[in-house]
Amino acid sequence: MSGIARVTACALWGLETELVTVEVDVSSGLPGFDVVGLPDSAVREARERVRAAIRNSGFEFPLRRITVNLAPAERRKEGTGFDLAIALAILRASGQLLVAVSELCVGELGLDGAVRPVRGVLPRAKRAVGAGIPGALVAGQNAAEAAAAGSEAIAVDTLRAAVAHLDGTVRLAPAARPPVPDAPAWEVDLGDIVGQETPKRALEIAAAGGHNLLLIGPPGTGKTLLAQALPSILPPLDEDEAMDASVVHSVAGLVDPGRPLLRARPFRAPHHTASRLSLVGGGTPPRPGEVSLAHTGALFLDELAQFSPQVLDTLREPLQEGRITISRAGTSATYPARFTLIAAMNPCPCGKLGDSATPCTCLPDAIDRYNGRISGPLLDRIDLRVHVPRVPYEALRDGRAHERSSDVRRRVLTARARMTARGCRANSELTPADLRRHCSLDGPAEALLGRAVQDRRLSARAYHRILRVARTIADLEVSDGVRRDHLASALLLRA
Numbered sequence: 098m099s100g101i102a103r104v105t106a107c108a109l110w111g112l113e114t115e116l117v118t119v120e121v122d123v124s125s126g127l128p129g130f131d132v133v134g135l136p137d138s139a140v141r142e143a144r145e146r147v148r149a150a151i152r153n154s155g156f157e158f159p160l161r162r163i164t165v166n167l168a169p170a171e172r173r174k175e176g177t178g179f180d181l182a183i184a185l186a187i188l189r190a191s192g193q194l195l196v197a198v199s200e201l202c203v204g205e206l207g208l209d210g211a212v213r214p215v216r217g218v219l220p221r222a223k224r225a226v227g228a229g230i231p232g233a234l235v236a237g238q239n240a241a242e243a244a245a246a247g248s249e250a251i252a253v254d255t256l257r258a259a260v261a262h263l264d265g266t267v268r269l270a271p272a273a274r275p276p277v278p279d280a281p282a283w284e285v286d287l288g289d290i291v292g293q294e295t296p297k298r299a300l301e302i303a304a305a306g307g308h309n310l311l312l313i314g315p316p317g318t319g320k321t322l323l324a325q326a327l328p329s330i331l332p333p334l335d336e337d338e339a340m341d342a343s344v345v346h347s348v349a350g351l352v353d354p355g356r357p358l359l360r361a362r363p364f365r366a367p368h369h370t371a372s373r374l375s376l377v378g379g380g381t382p383p384r385p386g387e388v389s390l391a392h393t394g395a396l397f398l399d400e401l402a403q404f405s406p407q408v409l410d411t412l413r414e415p416l417q418e419g420r421i422t423i424s425r426a427g428t429s430a431t432y433p434a435r436f437t438l439i440a441a442m443n444p445c446p447c448g449k450l451g452d453s454a455t456p457c458t459c460l461p462d463a464i465d466r467y468n469g470r471i472s473g474p475l476l477d478r479i480d481l482r483v484h485v486p487r488v489p490y491e492a493l494r495d496g497r498a499h500e501r502s503s504d505v506r507r508r509v510l511t512a513r514a515r516m517t518a519r520g521c522r523a524n525s526e527l528t529p530a531d532l533r534r535h536c537s538l539d540g541p542a543e544a545l546l547g548r549a550v551q552d553r554r555l556s557a558r559a560y561h562r563i564l565r566v567a568r569t570i571a572d573l574e575v576s577d578g579v580r581r582d583h584l585a586s587a588l589l590l591r592a
């Protein structure tokens with residue numbers, strides 16, 4: 098038997114998706130197997146996988162002229178996710194599959210006919226559901242992801258199982274839609290950190306308004322601990338943000354099959370030896386990097402001065418634009434990358450500068466070189482820079498109760514609600530026009546800011562950033578106006 102069959106698959110470029118019709122024509126003529134429609138090398142190699150998978154699943158690979166067209170044909174198709182659709186279309190066109198396939202089919206095939214998971218099933222399934230295709234056939238490990246996208250996802254572990262399900266001989270039940278996950282437990286609670294009232298306050302402001310924060314202090318004073326406490330006071334993800342962040346994780350291949358939707362804002366902490374590629378993303382096919390995995394959450398760069406200045410320089414675009422564009426060989430992919438930056442570093446190479454207990458032994462130009470590793474443009478985008486001093490012995494000894502994260506989080510949530518009511522996600526995203534509208538200063542505040550701009554030669558960017566922080570400080574105090582003391586705190590925290 099010969100004929101044409103069509104099965105729906107979905108292409109992925111960066112986070113962008115497009116439904117692809119896999120058309121297969123099986124006709125008489127010299128036996129052959131061609132894939133057209135701009136396949137990349139992984140898609141061209143599908144021929145070998147599909148041929149072996151069909152044979153090893155007990156079907157017959159037609160000894161005819163087989164043409165596979167991936168339509169629309171004008172854009173390059175990447176990856177191994179088309180295997181399942183191609184195999185099913187061949188089986189249908191050659192009469193070995195009895196019914197037409199109306200589901201989205203996404204999966205890689207092993208030579209033995211196993212269906213393997215691929216990256217990006219969440220956005221692909223979402224795209225199909227949006228286009229009115231409710232069903233999806235995917236690998237078992239991808240089923241929860243597809244279900245989370247609202248798909249009636251059927252987990253097929255083998256090509257045989259897929260055919261049996263479609264023919265109706267062995268019907269499989271759709272995967273359950275994953276439940277809305279509970280709030281996770283936090284690793285570090287603010288209540289367990291002794292002293293450090295100013296850094297804690299800065300952390301609260303950062304969490305409330307989404308402002309970037311740098312912690313500077315000698316080793317062992319709790320900088321890493323403070324940063325790790327940030328997730329415990331961040332506002333929860335709303336549904337859209339949870340989906341956006343989960344899509345990035347899906348495309349990176351980092352979905353937990355048991356819990357496909359992110360339940361808390363991501364907190365990414367790449368090591369200072371991280372490459373540019375792992376930080377901002379890229380590769381073939383391109384994958385999102387740490388800045389995108391941190392989207393909607395926080396990026397923690399511990400030991401900031403140890404990162405290569407070239408790697409740090411790539412943070413400028415995401416910090417400014419909230420996204421990152423990765424170009425390669427004529428195409429480019431844009432990934433979201435809106436995160437709060439939290440960084441920690443020692444004040445100098447020996448770490449003792451400014452520490453009252455022990456004198457610093459660094460030579461002045463060693464200190465300059467050390468600080469020079471953090472570029473001006475990067476520093477300019479860090480709104481809160483606070484010193485984390487050594488905690489006195491008596492404070493460490495006394496077991497007095499400290500404010501818990503849950504109490505701080507309550508204030509953060511109140512402040513966030515005020516921001517949302519003004520129509521913005523977080524104060525860090527206020528535009529200069531928004532600032533004029535929502536950040537009117539009283540006389541004394543105006544005078545203070547005027548003087549600071551002059552004395553500290555602040556850039557226009559710094560000026561706007563200070564106003565945003567002052568707005569957050571006012572919001573934490575449930576104050577409609579921005580007063581002089583709010584502004585003074587904002588200036589002090591940027592010292």
Ligand SMILES: Nc1ncnc2c1ncn2[C@@H]1O[C@H](COP(=O)(O)OP(=O)(O)O)[C@@H](O)[C@H]1O
Pocket residue numbers: 289290291292293314315316317318319320321322323441488
């Ligand atoms: N302020 C603090 N309160 C409670 N424990 C602290 C504090 N500072 C440091 N510690 C203890 O010291 C350890 C090292 O702290 P860490 O956050 O790694 O310091 P840093 O990053 O500043 O070098 C922590 O795991 C914790 O046990």
Ligand SMILES: [Mg+2]
Pocket residue numbers: 317320321322399441
């Ligand atoms: Mg540390």
